Structure formats: structure tokens, C-alpha cells
Amino acid sequence: MPFLRNAWYVTAWSEALIKDPIRITILGEPVAIFRNDEGEAVALGDVCPHRFASLSQGKIHGDTLECPYHGLRFDRSGACVHNPHGDGVVPPGARVRSFPLIERHHAIWIWPGDPALAEPASIPDFSVYDRSDIVSSRDYLHVDAHYELINDNLLDLSHAAFLHPFLTTEGFAGRSRAKVEQDGRAVHSYLWNDDEPLTPLFRLVWDGDGDRVDMRSHMHWTAPSNLFLDVGITEVGGEPEDGPWLPSAHLLTPETETSTHYFWMVGRNRQPENDELGGILHNGIKQAFETEDEPMIARVAANMAGRDFWSLRPAILAGDAAAVRARRMLAKLIREEDQPVAQAAE
Amino acid sequence: MPFLRNAWYVTAWSEALIKDPIRITILGEPVAIFRNDEGEAVALGDVCPHRFASLSQGKIHGDTLECPYHGLRFDRSGACVHNPHGDGVVPPGARVRSFPLIERHHAIWIWPGDPALAEPASIPDFSVYDRSDIVSSRDYLHVDAHYELINDNLLDLSHAAFLHPFLTTEGFAGRSRAKVEQDGRAVHSYLWNDDEPLTPLFRLVWDGDGDRVDMRSHMHWTAPSNLFLDVGITEVGGEPEDGPWLPSAHLLTPETETSTHYFWMVGRNRQPENDELGGILHNGIKQAFETEDEPMIARVAANMAGRDFWSLRPAILAGDAAAVRARRMLAKLIREEDQPVAQAAE
Amino acid sequence: MPFLRNAWYVTAWSEALIKDPIRITILGEPVAIFRNDEGEAVALGDVCPHRFASLSQGKIHGDTLECPYHGLRFDRSGACVHNPHGDGVVPPGARVRSFPLIERHHAIWIWPGDPALAEPASIPDFSVYDRSDIVSSRDYLHVDAHYELINDNLLDLSHAAFLHPFLTTEGFAGRSRAKVEQDGRAVHSYLWNDDEPLTPLFRLVWDGDGDRVDMRSHMHWTAPSNLFLDVGITEVGGEPEDGPWLPSAHLLTPETETSTHYFWMVGRNRQPENDELGGILHNGIKQAFETEDEPMIARVAANMAGRDFWSLRPAILAGDAAAVRARRMLAKLIREEDQPVAQAAE
Structure with missing residues (x-):
């Protein structure tokens, strides 16, 4: 399936782009x-x-990037503005593509589609990570799978009960109440678990009484592949705003048809100065993603062997509702992008 | 070339399938x-x-196998019998294929074709390894080649004189008398070497007088790729039944068009309690297969570069008679399997 | 693009072919x-x-090469002259191709085209390395790129200013006078840099006065891919013959469409007995080729992703003149070789 080109994708965490160019x-x-x-x-x-x-192997000169092979220099518009050879005239065709780029919410967002359509306002809202009361950390994972398989994974958290002992408790999935909604370019998957035992992860930040809590796991997906997980706990019957909160961002950028850049970020609203706690939370989540999710998703991709998802006629379970809606919405958006005239004629 | 599907293949040695599932x-x-x-x-x-x-990464629950991702459980018929999500109803299409499986002669045999045709009686007879007077050991080798190239190797033992110094003697091939027969789904390649010096391998088990013996090397191939080598020595002019015997089984299961599972087993009728001798025999043979045969066959496969054997117009030598008959018999069986109607109409 | 088959290519340095066959x-x-x-x-x-x-894994017997699998032996004409099996009759078709081979100028040259056209006189002249006053050393590099990308690299030495600090000086490329000529199957790229500071490489062999010299870098390409770099320095205004000279040969043999054997040789006309100096010169050049040129050219090949050079509509700079002429001459030679009848009819 072709990609959705008119969309924002993360290319790097802001803090990772310092001196040297990145490819x-x-x-x-x-x-x-x-x-x-x-x-x-x-x-x-x-x-x-x-x-x-x-060019990414070249050197930065002022506002230009110098090619490492013969020294042509390109400015931010993609035009070659310096030729060190012969009479120094820049030949016709000495131009590379330039991409709209926005730095926001700790990330650098790129627009691989038509620059005229690149609207900064359509970057999904991750402003929670800009708040002074939320401390966050960031990481990156390379996944050998088509990005929609990661969408599927994140939009059906019932897999946690089987794959992630650190993030869930025995029988968790069977006790969830679920609701799925969609609007515009988003699908929302709401899970509530009331009067639950603490998960190992949340035990690390729980500061209330007793061992039982209300827990919410609300995944918000924005097409094509930027997700926000609003996950928190509170005292049984309490207000969500009061309890510990570990909101996480899952920002998927297709590398190729068979591989994905997985940028993720996790925040907390507790103990902002406690770096040790932050490290434990970060690494617990990192381990789940890298040693449990990634091998599983890569194996799924290998088992699919390049065949289309629907052509394999998957059995559909209750927990697939959100992922199926997201797949359909995304397929529709890609069709519309690829056939703009037909769309206009409808 | 397509595979022969209506046939028994080894998937594992019995002793290797213990607690965890195998893929x-x-x-x-x-x-x-x-x-x-x-x-x-x-x-x-x-x-x-x-x-x-x-599923092979999942857990065994009673008589079912549980999927490691979302916990569906499948019974031995391939039916999903447990869905831990939502209302627990098993969705239509939640079914995997189940294969006829027979455990016999230390091996687990699978039938990848039409289950209705899976006749246990058609498993080739390796009951020699069930005899109380034969001690045997088993091993496995992965070969980067189409399985017919291993058939070829085994059906023309004249290569031993050039590739396997441990298994033969100088000039052995030139002194053999040969006969090839075929019947039903089998090809038999008989070699006799009379009044021969002992090979290094058989010297280890020789308990007769003198240094010269009669030796027989009888390879029995059953389509598509299960082979039995009846190899033994006796006193010059003696009865075969009396002498040392090292019968070996060579059970080839196609993995893909370009790779093969090579299960092998070697037995002996001498010194059943002598484990050290057993280890020396086993490892001598293992070394020949792994360091001499496998690299040679893999290189042949690489040199063929995916081209059909006959399209390369091979030069044919006297020793190829059995292998050529096996190739033709197998090609005929595959054609008949792929065109059952045409066959019935003949 | 197909290869030029009627041409001489280097297959090995003479000193590398000793006892064992080479593949x-x-x-x-x-x-x-x-x-x-x-x-x-x-x-x-x-x-x-x-x-x-x-056969390259086999043994040499007199003037024949013995197959390692079943012992057939082939003579220098490619005919099978010994069959150790059965009645010993050599079967029809037991023949391999034999290639014209000439040993000259420290190298073994092969002709992969029509043997009837293999004219030893058309081997490019590298007799400079046969001279008693020139000491030389040889090496080999495997490059993951189509050989024409290496032609391009060598025919436009302006890249040295950006890629090879050991071989050039700051701003070197901008101070060159250039001329390109062609004749027959050759393209000549002449660069002169007058009254230049010494490069780090030539400083090692400079025995004149002062720090400034006249330098020439004359690259001579013979189709399809044998190059000679006549590079030397002399006192400002002096005669080229008198100064230090480091002539190098760059002999490119296509392995596949995407990889190349790069045989190279460097000589000097100074301090013939000084092996330490020879080692320093050799290793300085080797490092430039292996750690600077090869990764760059392999990356270019990866960026081209199998697409034709001209289909990518490259921007052309002044320094590309020689490389472009060589590409066009080579394309013409290949067309003529592939369509001999059409050529005759022209």
C-alpha cells in the first residue's frame, strides 16, 4: 500500500540534532x-x-550543507549556491528537494507531501509534554515491520496481558470496559478498569492508600501513525486528575514498506526531581517495547511475508475494533490522496 | 519444481520434542x-x-497451544477453543491447519498433503532402529540447497573417494561392482567391494582376522527423500549377516526451494555398551556430513544459481544411474500429484 | 548495461597465484x-x-585441474581428459570454457569475450612497472559498486580536495589547469598545478629545494576500465623527468553489475632500497582508497539503487568532462559489440 504523504511525521528528537547532519x-x-x-x-x-x-555525510557551512564528494553547497531551499570548480557557475539541475520542517513538542516534524499543503496547525497536539509540571524522556526504536502493524499493536492494548507482565496484572484484559470513537482523522480507544490491583509499573508512582485503584488506558490515534496514550490511576471512585499519570507518545514514521522508525516519549506528573525514578520508569517501558513488542511485531511481519493484511482474512476479536477503524480510515485517506480528481468529482 | 505434498517427512527426532513447542x-x-x-x-x-x-512461541495449556500475542487457544484439530476477550465467543475463521503426525522409529513424521490420503503404513520402514540389538544415535544438519541435490549426493557414493577420506580408501570407487534397481516408489543402488582394505571408519569396529574384507554399500531411496544406507563388512567370502554393520538413515525434509532439513541416524551391531565408541563413530560421520558434504552441496546449489538441473545439461557418468532414476521417478510423482484429473484420465 | 566482453581485464596479481587455484x-x-x-x-x-x-576447490594434477566432488580432470583447453569412474570413457559435454590468459606487467590478464579476437598487443601498456628504475607494490580492493562509478571517481580528481587530505592541499582543485583529450579507446585527463605547496604524500619523497613545486596529475583511461595515473612533481619551472614520480595503475574488473575488483599498483622513482618508505607510501594510498574512496563510491551506488546513471539526470560540472567522455565511449563500444551486424551495415 502506498504511504500517506500529506501528513506530519517525526524525523528526530530535537535534542538529537546537534552538530552533525542526520540521515x-x-x-x-x-x-x-x-x-x-x-x-x-x-x-x-x-x-x-x-x-x-x-549530503548528510557532508559539512555544515553557515546556512548551507556541503557535499562530501565534490563540495557543492546547498541552502535551506535545496538550491545549490556554491560550486568550487571551474568558473564556479552553478549548473542547471543542481538542486535537491527541500521539506517543510517544524520543531515542536521536543520533536522535529517533517512533511513529505506537497509543501503547499503543509499546515503547522495539523501537527497532532502533544503539548502536554511542554507543561512545566510534566517531566518526560524520549527514546527511539527501529522496528522491522510495516508501521500499521504497530498501529494495530497500540490500538489493542489487550495484548499487554499476554506480552507485558510489567505493565499489567493477571486477567486485566478480561476486566476492561471498552469504548471506541472516531472523529476527523482520529480514532480513540478507551479502556477503564475499576477497582483493580496495581500494576507493577504504577506501583512505582502510587502515593495513595491501599492496593486497589481505578485505571484508565485511553489511546488516541491520529492518522497516519501518531498515538498518545493517556494512562493513569486514581483512588477507587476518585477523580482522574488527582492520580499518578504516565502519558506516553508513540510516533511512528514509515522508513520503508517493511520497516518503521518508532519514536516514543513518556512523561509523569509525580516526583519531577527524582531522576532515579524517571530512569526506572523509562527503562521498564523501554524493555517492554524492545524485548517484547518489537520481536513480536517483527515476527508477525515475517509471517505475513509481504502479503496484504486483509488478503489474509484475519479473524477479528472484540479488541480489534479501534485498529480496524484506523486501518479503514487510513486506507480511505490514502485513496483520496492518490486520486484527488476522483475525490473532487464525488 | 513444486514439492511432493502427499508424502511423509520427518519434522523432529522424538527425543527433541520435550517441553517447548518447536517451529x-x-x-x-x-x-x-x-x-x-x-x-x-x-x-x-x-x-x-x-x-x-x-503459535510456536506460545504456551501449552492442557491439550491446547496458546497464542503468545492475544491468548487464543487452539486444540489438536486446529480449532480455536478459547477466546479470553470480550464475550469469549470464538470468531469464525479462528482456525489453523492441523497436520497428520505419526511418531515412529525415533522420529516424528508429518504429512503436508491431503490428510485423507495419509496412510501410516506408507512411512518407510526404518524398524531396524527399533531392534534391541542395534544401538543408534541421531543428529540434524541444515543444508543450504534443494533437497534433490542431497538425494544426488547420497545415491552416488563414488564421491566418497574424493570427499571423505575417513569413509573410504584410495581407489575405492574404481573397484566397486554396481547395480541399480527400482520398484514402486524406491530406487536401490548396490555397491560391492570384494577383498578390500579396511576403511578408517570400519577399522574402528572390525573384530575379524586380517586387514581385508568384503564390503557392501547399499543405498535404498524412497521418494521423495528418505534414504537408508545398508553398509557393512564381513570376512572375505563370508556371510554379510555376521560382520560389523553401520546402517544409517538419511531423512531429508525440504524447508524451502533452497534449503533442507537433514535428519540422520546411525546404528551399529557391535559393542552396544561402548558409549565412547558410539561417540567416535557418530562424530566421524558428523564431521564428514558437516565439513565435507554440506559445503560441497551448498556450493553446487550456489553455482546452479536457481537454474533447473536438467536445463544445465549435466554430463552424466556411470555413477549417476541411481540418482537419475530417482530424479525421473520423483518428477513423475509430482506431475501426477499436480494433475490428478489428467492422471485419472490416462 | 551489459559488459564489454572483448577486452582484457586483470584477474590476479602474478605473485598471488602460487600453489592453490583461485576462484x-x-x-x-x-x-x-x-x-x-x-x-x-x-x-x-x-x-x-x-x-x-x-573446480577452483579441486587439486592440480600435472597440467590438469581435478574436480573436488567426483574427480573429473580438465586440461588447459577446458576438455575433460580423465574420468575415474566406470569404464573411464569421458562423456560428451564434459567440457568447461577456457579463457585466453596473458601474464604481463605483474598481472594476469583475462579475455572474457570471443577468443578469436584476443590480441595480446591490445593489453594496455603498463611497462613502466617492468623498468629496473621503478620499484612498485600491488594491492587489491573489493568495491560494492558498478565499475563505471570508479572510472568516474578516477577521471575527476577534483574530489581529492574534499575526500583525501593526505593526497592534496587546501584549495588544490581551484588552482588546477585542465585539459581533456581522447583517441581510439582512451581518454586522457590532464591537470597541472604550478607553483604549489607540497602535498603530504609528495613531501615524503621530495628531495628538491624549498616547499613549492610544479605538479602534474595525468590520468589515462583505456576502455573499459584500466587507468594509469602519471603523477609527479618537479621544481617550479623544472623538467618533469627530473622530479619524484609516483605512477599508479588502477585496474578495474567488473565482478557483477554491482561490484568490482579493484587491482592497484603504485611505483616510485626514488629510494628503491628504502622499504620503509615504500610501506608508508603504499599504506597512505591504501588508506585513501579503502577508507575514503570505497565507502563514498559504495554509498553513491546505494543511493542510485540500481537506476541508470543518465536516467538520474546528473548535474554536470567542469571536472566531469573526462568521465563523461569515457562513459560515452564505453557505451558506444558496448553497443557495437552487442550489435555487430548493425555495426557492419553502417
């Missing part, structure tokens, strides 16, 4: 990202139009 | 094998029909 | 090279026509 392949296309001398993040097509070297 | 790909299809709580071996399609996880 | 794939075809008992180098198709084993 990242998104939607099958290699991109060079760098900060110019004003600290502004710039994204250019990675392949020099002269001899096809990778 | 094995046969004829291009991943299969999960496990023992249920009654010790019965069961083979199911490995891919869960829900989200395509590998 | 090398050239133009996509595996070849076995060995020296027979008279020390004569012979090249045969590597794949035995019987069971497709690699």
Missing part, C-alpha cells in the same frame, strides 16, 4: 537533516544531484 | 509442533489467524 | 585460475559440467 529514510526516501548556523533545523533530499553522494 | 518450516510452510499434556505430538500451522503471531 | 567472478561468471606444473597460468570456467562443483 534518515522516510517513506522510502533518504533525507538529510541538519541545523544551520542559526540553529534552524533544515531537511533536504539526501542525494546530491551531481554524483549522488549523501 | 519448523517444511515445504515452505511454518509449522508449530508440541506435545500436549498427554504426551501426544501435535502439528499445527504456526501462524495465528488473528494477528499472525507464531 | 574469481568476472563479468558475472565464476572462473577458476591455476598454474599447471609448468608454471603456466590457466583460466577455466569454474563450474564442473557434471554436478556443478567448483
